[in-house]
Amino acid sequence: MLKFFLVFLSIFLIPIILFRVPQQDAGLSSFATKNSFLGSPGKAQKFLNILTAFAILLYLLLAILSNLSN
DSSP states (O other), X not given: OHHHHHHHHHHHHHHHHHTOOOSSOHHHHHXXXXXXXXXXXXXXXXXXXXXXXXXXXXXXXXXXXXXXXX
8 A cells, every 4th residue: 555655656746846847948937927727826836846845755754664664
C-alpha cells in the first residue's frame, strides 16, 4: 500500500513540476496572465509553490518509511 502511494505521488509530482511557468519566458508568462484557470498569476504561483513543497516533503517521508520497513 505504501508503494502505491509513492508511485502515485511521484506521478503527481512530475506534471506539477513541469507545468510551472518560467518567469523569464515572455510567451508563456503572457499566456499565464491571460488564462484565469487558477486565478491571478501571483496566487496561482504561490499555491503551486506550496503544493509542490508539500508533495515533495510527503514523498521524502514516505520514501524513508518505505526504506525503514524493508
